[in-house]
Amino acid sequence: MLTCTFLSSTMSKTPANMRLPGRLLRVVFTLVFSLLFISRSDAQTIRIMPLGNSITAGSMCTNGSIWTGCTPLGGNVAVGYRQRLYQLLSAAGYQIDFVGSQHFGYDLMQDPDCAGFGGHNDRQLAEIMLYGKTTYRGVTTTYTPGPYMQSYPADVVLLHIGTNDVLATDTQSQDVYRILDAIDDYEEWSGQPVMVFVARIIGQRGYPCGTHPGTQAYNALIEDLVAARLAAGDQISLVDMECGAGLDYNSDLTDEVHPNQTGYDKMADAWFTALSAWISPPQKLYELRLETDGTVGAEVQPDTPVMVSHGEATSIEVSQVPDGYMFVRWELVSGEGVSIADPEQASTTITLSDGDARVRAVFSTLKHQLAVTIDGGGQVVRTPEGSSFEHNSHVQLEAIADPGYVFTAWSGSIGGSENPVDLLMDEDKAVTARFSPLKYALELRTDGTPGAVVHPEGTIWVDHGANQAIEVVEVPEGYLFSHWEISQGRGVGILDDEALSTSVVLESGAATIEAHFGRDIVVSSVQIPDTVARVGDVVEVLIELTADRGPDLSVLSGKVGGYELYGLERTGTATYLSRLDIEEGGNEYLASEDIPVENLVLSGAQGKGIRYRGTIVQPNDLFDGRSPVITGVTVPDSVFAAGDSIWLGLKADQEGYRLAEDSHVNGITPATGRILLEDLSGGDYRLIYLVSEGDASVEPGALEAAIVLEDAALNRNVRLPELPVNSLSIVLSSLPERSMVSGRVYPNPASETLIFEPHKELGSGLVQITDLRGCRVYLESFPQLPVTGLRIDVSGLPPGVYILQLNYEAGPFGVYLWMKK
Structure with missing residues (x-):
């Protein structure tokens, strides 16, 4: 300081x-x-x-x-x-x-x-x-x-x-x-x-x-x-x-x-x-000391401690490996910041970056690899177990054949068929054990039916466990192949004993297999009643055979019009009754001439596998009627008062439908008389909903409706699921107080004129017509709406569906949906 x-x-x-x-x-x-x-x-x-x-x-x-x-x-x-x-x-x-x-x-x-x-x-x-x-x-x-x-x-x-x-x-x-x-x-x-x-x-x-x-x-x-x-x-x-x-x-x-x-x-x-x-930073030197793990005769270089520079790679190597040993790895004994380039290489480099280090070369007894390959069915047991064995050690190999196989020979590092065999591991060895499959005699024949032919015919030799193809190559007229039957042998497997062409496997010895046949009794006719079929109905089907087979028959498989047959009752000589259920999602739209009888197979209890087959297509009018399909709905988006009529425009796939009883609009069903369906021909319909004084208020866009059509001409009631209509807006309680005016709007059949006739004289107002996109196509005002009505010339409008809105001085009269053809 x-x-x-x-x-x-x-x-x-x-x-x-x-x-x-x-x-x-x-x-x-x-x-x-x-x-x-x-x-x-x-x-x-x-x-x-x-x-x-x-x-x-x-x-x-x-x-x-x-x-x-x-x-x-x-x-x-x-x-x-x-x-x-x-x-x-x-x-x-x-x-x-x-x-x-x-x-x-x-x-x-x-x-x-x-x-x-x-x-x-x-x-x-x-x-x-x-x-x-x-x-x-x-x-x-x-x-x-x-x-x-x-x-x-x-x-x-x-x-x-x-x-x-x-x-x-x-x-x-x-x-x-x-x-x-x-x-x-x-x-x-x-x-x-x-x-x-x-x-x-x-x-x-x-x-x-x-x-x-x-x-x-x-x-x-x-x-x-x-x-x-x-x-x-x-x-x-x-x-x-x-x-x-x-x-x-x-x-x-x-x-x-x-x-x-x-x-x-x-x-x-x-x-x-x-x-x-x-001055510059002092150079750092570290002591590197190499050693072996004590294996006699092993040497490393450098074999004395050396000083090495910080961060510099220094070569190290195993200079001698004793006979019967192999180098395994370099192992760090002590030191920090030591990096060995490849610890498993006898010659590599080492880098010291944080002080002295001591590194050891580790050796182990030399080992040889034994690879064993199996050719055929069997296994090889090694004694002792393993795949790596010390130099000059002995391994016993024993070949054990799988069932159906026999050991035949060794190949590779050893030969011959001695079993078990001793193997000297003085180097890496590879051995293959070969096994051959056993062969069994297979006799194929018929049950004696004249003219029946099988292949291969007679006796052949087949490998153990191999798939041998067998087939019936000729069925005589008037007969039907029944099944394959094992008449002699065990450990025999037939893939499909009821198929004309199949395969067989022998696993325990020789076998004899027979092809069995029976008389071919066929279905002569299938009769379907001409009746109305609805979803949920049960339809009875009458089946007639060429010969009587008694009561012990059942339906093995078969469809009529896409519906599964079930049950079989004998109703007379060679006649039987089966049934099918009409379900949603089936082939409701088939025309009568398209209804097939598919893969009808009857099975009898007498005589194993005797079948009765028919492929009959019989014209009938089951399902003859097309289910209604609604392809479009148009709904006026406006406000209506009690006493007004709401028209919903419908487009279906064809004309001739009527409104089903379970249709409804805002809870009102056809039974009330306030929901009517008008067929405008050509698949165009108009659903009329009469608004009543007692109807509850409905917020805009909240009207619930379901429209279900049925075929009126054919009296069918196959229905579509309900179609919700939610875009109609009806508000009753919020309308302004005014006198309710009734009237009607209708086209003049003699000219292209739309006529509106009120039931009482109204004041001035205007008429507006828009298409379903909301574009205005007609607008006309009137100073006084007479009782005789208003004539609106619509000759200039193309065919289509339009919304007609009438207004007079006291407020809106109404909104109508109108279709010009």
Whole structure:
């Protein structure tokens, strides 16, 4: 820390030209200087001594002045330039150790050591460096028993001194020479070079760079001194801290001479630039030690510990593998940050990045692979089990045939038919065990039916478990194939014993199979009653055979008009009755001539598999009637009053339909007489809904309706599901009070005129016609609507469905749906 009392040095000065050249260590290039660090036992650490006064210690007067009772920053948090410099050097890869007897910033810094002596001038600092002690403010303090650097060795010295001398107007102090002499003495004593960085010291607050007279005079002395020492061969470098550090001498100083932390950080940057230009991060060397797992005769290279560079790939290899063994992998025994390129390769590379490493080569007994292949049906048992066996070991192989197979021979690494067999595993081996299927005699014949022929006929030999095709190639007239029957043998499987062409499998020995036939009694007719069939109805079907088969018959399969037949009752000689159900989703739309009788097969209990077949198509009028299909609905979107008629336009697939009883509009059914269906021909219909005084209010768009049509001409009632209509808007309770007017609208059959006849005289109004898209196609006003009615000429309108709206002075009369043909 700086003080307010300053003394000039009274000790003699030793100029540079009085130092003997023999005491100097000559200039060493940066690379060589770095290598000197590596040669030391602590080569990875650079010892740096920050040497100076209170600026080196990191002091500052927090009250802003050294003259008016300085309030010093606490030594525990005074980090100066040292904290940032330490961080910069560490981040750059240097391992740093700050050295010195003083400790400042110890609450914040990892390494708070330094040689910062607050308030001391150059003379006092020279005494400390030369003798280890000095007198300050009348008190003599001993820091070391002898020369200072013998107790605190350093590789680098950062020298920022002279501020107290400038404050005392002593700008020609020769004690800087004595400090450098003390460093030279340490170099001779230790035999180690020291790099010295001497600063052009910083100026004072309020004086821009290069303008403070005392600072300029002192820095001129420093420049001459450094030049002289360089000429004499010293390791020394000048650092322009005054102007080169970028200090702002107003904002970067906290008092007259001490920087604030921003200023100190700028000084740290300047020191770091100088240091990094002279030295490089020390090279890192790690010890690599290779070993084997103890396998006798195994060798690795390098076979002795070697030093390897940080991050560089080093070759390693297994140089000898003993007979009967094989290399398995490289295994890390100890170390961090170790990367082996391919641990399973005997020759590979290894990279160390975080210290020494010990790596082991692992071996195992040489093993050979045994591959066994099966040809045919069987298996091979290995004793011992496995597929990998040690060198020169023995394996027993035993072939075991599956049922229906027999072992025949070995092939591959061994031959012959010896079973079991011993196999020497002196190399990788591959063996195939061959098994052949057993063969059985199969006799195929008929049951003696004259003219029946089967294939293959007679006796053949078939492989065990193989599919052998068999077939009936000729069925005599008047007969029907019944089934295949096993007459002799066991373990025999027939794929389909009722098919003319099938296959058989023999698994236990010889077999005899017979083809059986029966008389072919066929269906002569199928009669379907001509009656009305509805969904849910049961239809009876009469079946007649060419011969009577008695009561023990049943329907095995058969469809009529797409519906399944079920049940069979004998009703007379060779006549039987079956049934079918009419269901939704079936073929309701078939015309009578299209109704087939499909795959009708009857089965009898007498005589296994005797069948009765017919493929009869009989014209009838079952389902003769088309179900109604509604293809479109048009609904007027307007407001109606009680007494009005609402017309819904319908489009169906054809004409001739009527309204079914279960239709409804807003809960009103046809039985009330208020829902009527008018057939306009050509598939066009008009549904009329009469609005009643008692109808409940219906919000717009909430009308519920279902329209179900039925065939009126054929009296069929096959129905479509209900079709909801939700776009009609009827509001009764919200209509304005007015007298209800009735009337009618109808076309004049003699001309293209639409006639409206009210039941009483109305006032003025207008008529408007729009199409279903909402486009207006007609508009006419009338001054007085007479009782005789209004004639509207619609000859210019094309055929279509239109909405007619009439309004008179008291309000709307009504909205009508009208179709022009």
